[in-house]
Amino acid sequence: MTKVDPRLESTHWQPGPAGLPRALHGIHPDRALSLAEHRDLHGPMALMRADDLIAVTGQAGLHGHGGAGFPTATKLQAVAAGRRSPVVVANGSEGEPASSKDEVLLTRTPHLVLDGLVLAATALRAREAIVAIERTRPHALEAVAVAVAERAAAGDDPIAIRIVPVPGRYVAGEESALVHLINGGDAKPTAVPPRPFERGVGGRPTLIQNVETLAHLALIGRHGPEWFRSIGTTEEPGSALLSFGGAVSRPSVFEVALGTRFESIVAAAGGESEPVSAYLLGGYFGTWVRREDLWGRHLTKNDLAPLGASLGAGVIVALPKAVCGLVETARVMQYLAEETAGQCGPCVHGLASVSDRVNAIARTQTTPKMRDDLDRWSAMIERRGACKLPDGAVRFLRSALVAFADEITEHQHGRCQATHREPLLPIPHAGRDWGWR
Ligand SMILES: Cc1cc2nc3c(=O)[nH]c(=O)nc-3n(C[C@H](O)[C@H](O)[C@H](O)COP(=O)(O)O)c2cc1C
Numbered sequence: 001m002t003k004v005d006p007r008l009e010s011t012h013w014q015p016g017p018a019g020l021p022r023a024l025h026g027i028h029p030d031r032a033l034s035l036a037e038h039r040d041l042h043g044p045m046a047l048m049r050a051d052d053l054i055a056v057t058g059q060a061g062l063h064g065h066g067g068a069g070f071p072t073a074t075k076l077q078a079v080a081a082g083r084r085s086p087v088v089v090a091n092g093s094e095g096e097p098a099s100s101k102d103e104v105l106l107t108r109t110p111h112l113v114l115d116g117l118v119l120a121a122t123a124l125r126a127r128e129a130i131v132a133i134e135r136t137r138p139h140a141l142e143a144v145a146v147a148v149a150e151r152a153a154a155g156d157d158p159i160a161i162r163i164v165p166v167p168g169r170y171v172a173g174e175e176s177a178l179v180h181l182i183n184g185g186d187a188k189p190t191a192v193p194p195r196p197f198e199r200g201v202g203g204r205p206t207l208i209q210n211v212e213t214l215a216h217l218a219l220i221g222r223h224g225p226e227w228f229r230s231i232g233t234t235e236e237p238g239s240a241l242l243s244f245g246g247a248v249s250r251p252s253v254f255e256v257a258l259g260t261r262f263e264s265i266v267a268a269a270g271g272e273s274e275p276v277s278a279y280l281l282g283g284y285f286g287t288w289v290r291r292e293d294l295w296g297r298h299l300t301k302n303d304l305a306p307l308g309a310s311l312g313a314g315v316i317v318a319l320p321k322a323v324c325g326l327v328e329t330a331r332v333m334q335y336l337a338e339e340t341a342g343q344c345g346p347c348v349h350g351l352a353s354v355s356d357r358v359n360a361i362a363r364t365q366t367t368p369k370m371r372d373d374l375d376r377w378s379a380m381i382e383r384r385g386a387c388k389l390p391d392g393a394v395r396f397l398r399s400a401l402v403a404f405a406d407e408i409t410e411h412q413h414g415r416c417q418a419t420h421r422e423p424l425l426p427i428p429h430a431g432r433d434w435g436w437r
C-alpha cells in the first residue's frame with residue numbers, strides 16, 4: 001500500500017493532453033525555475049489597469065483554488081471599490097495536510113505565482129504585496145525568498161514583495177486568521193464582518209488569493225481569456241492542480257482540465273494499485289465517496305454536487321479496501337478537534353466529544369446510541385464557529401457515516417474487515433510548529 005506523502009519526494013509531473021500542463025509547464029522535477037528561465041519559458045507579462053484585469057478575469061471565468069471556489073473577478077472588483085489603497089496577499093499557507101500542490105508551485109515555479117501577485121497588486125495600486133507561507137514548509141519559504149531577491153535585483157517590479165511565515169496550524173490559512181497574523185496577532189480566525197476585502201491588513205481592503213489562483217491569473221494576463229477557456233468546460237473553464245494520494249501507483253501532484261472524467265484522473269495517477277473502497281475528495285474539510293458512486297462522473301461541480309462533494313483545494317485520496325475508513329475518519333476527526341483555535345465553545349467541546357465517539361466506533365467499542373449521538377451533536381456544532389472548522393469537520397464526518405454505513409454495522413457487532421493497520425492519511429504531529437504566531 002502506498003502511504004499518502006504530503007511532501008515532494010513522490011511528486012512527478014504528467015505530460016498531459018494538449019494544452020496541459022499550464023501552471024506546471026516547463027518545470028524541473030527537483031528545483032525552482034530561475035527568473036531568467038521563467039521569462040524564457042513564459043515570455044514577458046504586461047501589467048494592466050484594474051478595470052481591464054477585472055474584465056479579462058471575469059471573461060476567463062477564473063475561480064479560486066484555495067477551497068471555496070469563489071469567482072476571482074468578484075473579489076478583485078470588491079477590493080478595487082475600496083476607498084484606501086489595498087494590500088494583496090498570496091495565500092500559500094497550505095494548512096491541509098494531504099495537499100502539496102501549493103508547495104509544488106512555490107518550490108518549482110515561484111515566479112509564476114509572484115507574477116500573478118504583482119499583476120493584481122499593480123492593477124489595484126496596492127500599497128503592499130505579501131506572500132504567506134507555512135513555516136513547516138521550509139523548501140517553499142526558501143524558494144520564494146530566492147525568487148523575491150532575484151526580482152528585487154532585476155528591479156522590474158513596481159512593488160516590493162514581503163514574505164510572512166505562517167504557523168503550521170490547520171486554520172492559520174483561513175483569510176481572517178492570516179489578516180490577524182499579519183497585523184501582529186495570533187493566526188486565529190476573527191469574527192467577520194468586516195471581511196478582509198472591506199478591512200484587512202492595516203485596516204485596508206485586502207485581496208487574499210490562493211497561490212494557484214494567482215498562477216492561473218498570471219497566465220490569463222499573458223494569454224487572455226479565450227486561451228484560458230480552451231480547456232475545461234463552459235461553466236468551469238481551465239485547469240486545476242491535484243494532490244492525488246493513497247492507493248494509486250503514482251501518488252503525485254499533477255494538472256488536469258476541469259471536467260475530466262474521474263477514471264482518467266485515476267489513470268493519470270498511475271491507476272489503482274490495489275482494490276479501492278472509497279475516495280476522499282477535497283481533503284479534511286471534504287467528503288468520502290464510495291468508489292462505485294464516482295465512476296463515470298466528471299470533475300465538475302454539477303457532477304459532484306449530488307454526492308455532496310466538491311474538489312475543494314484539489315485533494316484526492318484513494319482508500320484501499322484493506323484499510324478501515326472509520327479508523328481513518330477517527331484519526332482526522334481527532335486532528336481537527338486538536339486544531340481548534342480554542343475560541344468558540346461548540347468548536348472546542350463539540351469537536352472533542354464527536355472525536356471521542358468516532359474513536360470508540362473505530363475501535364469497535366460502539367453501540368447504536370453512539371451513532372445517534374453523532375447525528376445530534378453534529379447538528380449542534382454546525383454553523384456555530386467563528387470560522388468554518390466545525391462545518392468542515394461535520395461535513396467530513398457525515399460523509400463517512402454514509403460511505404462507511406456497512407462498516408459501522410460491522411463494528412457494532414465487534415467486527416472490522418480491514419486487514420491493514422498502517423495509517424494512511426497524513427496527520428501532522430511531532431516536529432510541527434504548534435504555536436499560533
Ligand atoms: C479553516 C480554513 C483554512 C483555510 N486554509 C487555507 C489555506 O491553507 N490556503 C488557502 O489558500 N486558503 C485557505 N482557506 C481559504 C481562505 O480563507 C481563502 O478563502 C482563500 O485563500 C481565498 O483564495 P482563493 O479565492 O484564491 O481560493 C482556508 C479556509 C478555512 C475556512
Ligand code: SF4
Nearest residue numbers: 341343344347385387
Ligand atoms: S470555530 Fe473553532 S477554529 Fe474557528 S475560530 Fe472558533 S474556535 Fe477557532
